[in-house]
């Protein structure tokens with residue numbers, strides 16, 4: 001059983017790929033597989049907890065990456081140190097915290 005967090009990370013990957021294919025298209029190249037990407041995105045989004053998805057979409061409207069990893073207690077979106085107490089809950093319970101500095105959603109890498 002995949003967690004919302006894993007799904008959300010995959011969703012962001014897909015969104016970035018979709019964005020990239022738009023960029024390539026703008027350069028005048030023919031993009032294949034775009035439909036498949038959109039379909040995969042739709043399928044994946046269906047499985048994600050609605051409030052969580054809404055939070056993600058809101059952030060994605062202003063940031064390229066809404067979800068960033070935390071490594072050694074550092075938010076890799078803005079490099080602010082996160083309270084150590086969050087680490088255990090982020091790692092073990094996959095609780096999704098928001099960085100108080102940049103507002104991105106966080107997930108723990110280690």
Ligand SMILES: [Zn+2]
Nearest residue numbers: 075078099102
């Ligand atoms: Zn941050």
